[in-house]
Amino acid sequence: MCGRFALTTMPGDLIEEFEITAGYSGLPLPSDWNVTPTRQIYAIRENANQQRELTTLSWGMIAPWSKDSTEALRSQSMAINARSESVHEKPTFRNAFRSRRCLIPASGYYEWATELGKYETKQPFFIHSSLPGKNSDQFKTLALAGIWDQWVDSNGEVHESASIITREAVGFLATVHHRMPTFLPVDRWNSWLDPDLKNIDEIRNLMNFEIPNPTIAAPDAHLAAYPVATLVNSTRNNGPELIKEIELGESQTLF
DNA sequence: CCAGACGTTGTT
DNA sequence: GTCTGG
DNA sequence: CCAGACGTTGTT
DNA sequence: GTCTGG
Numbered sequence A: 001m002c003g004r005f006a007l008t009t010m011p012g013d014l015i016e017e018f019e020i021t022a023g024y025s026g027l028p029l030p031s032d033w034n035v036t037p038t039r040q041i042y043a044i045r046e047n048a049n050q051q052r053e054l055t056t057l058s059w060g061m062i063a064p065w066s067k068d069s070t071e072a073l074r075s076q077s078m079a080i081n082a083r084s085e086s087v088h089e090k091p092t093f094r095n096a097f098r099s100r101r102c103l104i105p106a107s108g109y110y111e112w113a114t115e116l117g118k119y120e121t122k123q124p125f126f127i128h129s130s131l132p133g134k135n136s137d138q139f140k141t142l143a144l145a146g147i148w149d150q151w152v153d154s155n156g157e158v159h160e161s162a163s164i165i166t167r168e169a170v171g172f173l174a175t176v177h178h179r180m181p182t183f184l185p186v187d188r189w190n191s192w193l194d195p196d197l198k199n200i201d202e203i204r205n206l207m208n209f210e211i212p213n214p215t216i217a218a219p220d221a222h223l224a225a226y227p228v229a230t231l232v233n234s235t236r237n238n239g240p241e242l243i244k245e246i247e248l249g250e251s252q253t254l255f
Numbered sequence B, D: 001c002c003a004g005a006c007g008t009t010g011t012t
Numbered sequence C, E: 001g002t003c004t005g006g
Helices: A011-017 A069-077 A094-099 A171-175 A186-193 A200-206
Strands: A005-007 A032-035 A040-046 A052-059 A081-083 A101-106 A108-112 A124-129 A142-152 A158-168 A179-181 A223-227
Touching: A005 A101, A011 A040, A011 A052, A040 A142, A040 A186, A094 A101, A094 A142, A094 A200, A101 A158, A101 A186, A108 A142, A142 A179, A142 A186, A171 A223, A186 A200
Parallel strands: A052 A158, A081 A158
Antiparallel strands: A005 A032, A005 A108, A040 A052, A040 A101, A101 A142, A108 A124, A124 A223, A142 A158, A158 A179
């Protein structure tokens, strides 16, 4: 799944890559090789004027019925991901899924090896595009499927938050971990971001790579992964060294 | 009817 | 073990 | 996702 | 808020 990621792409590059028409008015987020739940992240969504905008919001969906900030924060940490299999019916997510979908850009994400037999448990991997990125970015930015929502606190302040949608892992990614984020290919961005597309089955099909269109590459086709140091484990660590490839012991070479 | 959950991950 | 904070 | 805390009293 | 369990 996706509980930690990296984002080092500057707003200007995101505006190009995601064909943002409404620009970005906020401050640029600093390069971050250890983005953790509840932090500010970028999101791409469609605004009220049918324009595509770049914004920042916090990671982990605040349950819409939260009564106070404590409850909001607690709910947020528990909803950093939403399962693609059930996101359309869960009370916490379904309204957002119907009308507030977004894309979440990532330079890559981390996955800790689980009991799949290939690697030591908890060995972290960095998973990224196999295509080069724009300008100073090493890897092409990934577009992760997300949903967002607003929550108003007792002072009337609006808090925007988002969840990343996950699915069963496919291809070589399944050798590291059995879940992965849901990737959206560029030709599905418009439909995904369209708040007027409300047919649940149509929306769900946008996340599906098996059924509709054999010309769409498997999600793992343009991805690569390599093991990294356990530096990333601690949320206090940050910097480009977190995504540096390391050598694993003999029995554990695959990529 | 009211009370209490509502979310994900992995692991047992 | 379980919950909270990042 | 992982790391780290997890308790109370009274006093500043 | 809305749904489920008792």
